[in-house]
Amino acid sequence: MTGNLQFDAQGRLRHFLTIDGLSRETILEIFTIAESFISVGEREIKKVPLARGKTVVNLFFESSTRTRTTFEIAAKRLSADVINLNVGASSAAKGETLLDTVRNLEAMHTDLFVVRHNQAGAAYLIAAHVPPHVHIINAGDGAHAHPTQAVLDAFTIRRHKGGFENLKVAIVGDILYSRVARSLIRVLDILGVPEVRVIAPRTLLPTAVETLGVRSYTDMGEGLDDADVIVMLRLQRERMRGALIPSEQEYFNLYGLTPGKLECAKPDAIVMHPGPMNRGLEIDSAVADGPQSVILPQVTNGIAVRMAIMALVLGGREPAEGGRPA
Amino acid sequence: MSSPTAVNPNVDIETALAHMAEGLTPLGPRRPAMVGIHTGGVWVARRLHKLLDLEDPLGSLDISFYRDDFTRIGVNPQVKASNLPIDIENRHVILVDDVLHTGRTIRAALNEIFDYGRPASVTLAVLIERSGRELPIEAQVVGAHMKLNKNQHVKLVGPEPLALAVQETGG
Numbered sequence: 259m260t261g262n263l264q265f266d267a268q269g270r271l272r273h274f275l276t277i278d279g280l281s282r283e284t285i286l287e288i289f290t291i292a293e294s295f296i297s298v299g300e301r302e303i304k305k306v307p308l309a310r311g312k313t314v315v316n317l318f319f320e321s322s323t324r325t326r327t328t329f330e331i332a333a334k335r336l337s338a339d340v341i342n343l344n345v346g347a348s349s350a351a352k353g354e355t356l357l358d359t360v361r362n363l364e365a366m367h368t369d370l371f372v373v374r375h376n377q378a379g380a381a382y383l384i385a386a387h388v389p390p391h392v393h394i395i396n397a398g399d400g401a402h403a404h405p406t407q408a409v410l411d412a413f414t415i416r417r418h419k420g421g422f423e424n425l426k427v428a429i430v431g432d433i434l435y436s437r438v439a440r441s442l443i444r445v446l447d448i449l450g451v452p453e454v455r456v457i458a459p460r461t462l463l464p465t466a467v468e469t470l471g472v473r474s475y476t477d478m479g480e481g482l483d484d485a486d487v488i489v490m491l492r493l494q495r496e497r498m499r500g501a502l503i504p505s506e507q508e509y510f511n512l513y514g515l516t517p518g519k520l521e522c523a524k525p526d527a528i529v530m531h532p533g534p535m536n537r538g539l540e541i542d543s544a545v546a547d548g549p550q551s552v553i554l555p556q557v558t559n560g561i562a563v564r565m566a567i568m569a570l571v572l573g574g575r576e577p578a579e580g581g582r583p584a
Numbered sequence: 585m586s587s588p589t590a591v592n593p594n595v596d597i598e599t600a601l602a603h604m605a606e607g608l609t610p611l612g613p614r615r616p617a618m619v620g621i622h623t624g625g626v627w628v629a630r631r632l633h634k635l636l637d638l639e640d641p642l643g644s645l646d647i648s649f650y651r652d653d654f655t656r657i658g659v660n661p662q663v664k665a666s667n668l669p670i671d672i673e674n675r676h677v678i679l680v681d682d683v684l685h686t687g688r689t690i691r692a693a694l695n696e697i698f699d700y701g702r703p704a705s706v707t708l709a710v711l712i713e714r715s716g717r718e719l720p721i722e723a724q725v726v727g728a729h730m731k732l733n734k735n736q737h738v739k740l741v742g743p744e745p746l747a748l749a750v751q752e753t754g755g
Contacts, residue, residue, distance in 0.1 A: 270658075287661045290661065290662065290663060291659060291661065291663055293665055294646065294648070294649070294663045294664065294665045294666070296665070297665040297666060297667070298649070298666075301699065301700060302699075302700065302701065303699040303700070305699070306649035306650065306696075306699075307649070307650060307695070308649050308650075308654050308659065309654075569649075569654075569658075569659045570658070570659060573654055573655075573657070573658025573659045574653070574654060574655045574656040574657045574658045575657075575658065
């Protein structure tokens with residue numbers, strides 16, 4: 259599986275499927291556009307006419323509230339028409355194949371599909387079979403990738419830390435099943451974060467995790483020491499097969515982020531979580547709701563970042579004549 | 585496209601700015617709110633804001649999200665955030681740009697302004713009014729007029745000092 263599919267012949271973003279293959283420049287461009295959308299979200303009228311007349315289908319083969327909602331709001335703030343399809347509950351149950359579902363929706367003149375699927379590679383498969391004027395955004399495929407979440411996390415880090423040059427970022431929890439972790443490690447590498455750590459019990463660390471360029475820790479105190487950014491992951495109980503954690507109480511005792519463990523990090527460290535949170539399992543409420551938490555700003559930033567990514571893939575491809583005329 | 589040739593625009597910017605300030609002075613008693621369009625329009629607006637000694641802070645608009653050519657050329661990767669520090673509801677707005685050419689930028693700017701509120705009036709003030717209109721939009725206050733051919737482009741360079749550059753493209 260390669261990421262090349264997401265670029266057109268001129269190297270411009272046509273689909274957004276994975277962080278792999280993205281340049282630092284493209285990610286910074288998304289940040290610049292997203293910054294402007296932040297200010298749009300703060301206005302009385304939170305819409306711009308950029309994607310007026312475009313049809314966006316949120317094609318979710320796996321349940322999600324937050325991601326689907328933020329994509330829906332993002333598309334609506336760009337003035338697109340949005341349809342939400344929870345396919346798990348309809349066609350798939352009747353035996354229709356993934357591509358048949360997509361072809362039917364394409365025949366309804368859809369311009370952009372936002373796809374979430376529990377199988378890795380689903381968004382690629384669709385992207386490989388749609389005509390050039392149809393765009394695909396991967397909103398999470400199995401345990402493989404969740405690229406928009408990674409970009410919004412990086413955007414949140416930049417907004418709170420100013421840059422990436424001297425940061426120590428610790429990602430804590432279910433690394434094994436987390437598509438967020440995979441995509442985030444990639445994006446932080448591209449942006450030049452010097453030190454990324456993963457902290458988890460052995461059973462939740464992928465084998466040879468160091469090949470991703472991260473340091474792994476099984477002890478919270480050591481892993482969080484002097485960290486600037488802490489990214490807590492949700493324990494994905496629905497993906498786990500077998501007994502990977504001893505008990506929830508013991509997991510919380512060892513890996514749950516409590517005010518006490520937070521003290522190992524820098525005093526101005528920020529705490530992030532992609533949601534939805536398991537309070538009392540991976541994070542203590544005192545931390546989730548505390549002054550170092552940026553979990554809710556992540557949600558707000560997520561809308562702006564998704565607007566920027568949608569605007570980038572939906573935008574026209576012709577070179578401007580004589581620059582941008584006055 | 586051949587290489588661009590520079591043409592001397594023969595317009596004195598200070599005189600043009602003074603002329604604009606004079607044209608805008610009658611609006612003074614209505615406490616106008618001034619808004620410049622990125623990037624050149626903001627430079628011109630800054631100068632006018634000072635010349636007219638306006639009390640309210642200057643606003644700036646980036647009309648990238650309101651352009652009519654998104655489906656052709658996509659979103660401007662250098663977009664800046666619009667910033668209207670004042671409530672424009674029911675205010676007399678002076679909209680400032682550097683060059684009025686096709687009128688499309690002004691159309692986009694008016695649409696964006698109305699997403700912030702309903703102004704009592706909008707007055708358009710431009711440093712350079714040039715030929716080539718594609719929409720029924722005219723400026724009330726003009727610093728200088730220029731007659732240019734289709735292949736000639738005038739651009740404001742700045743912000744310190746402000747200067748005009750006219751370039752000719754082949755064709």
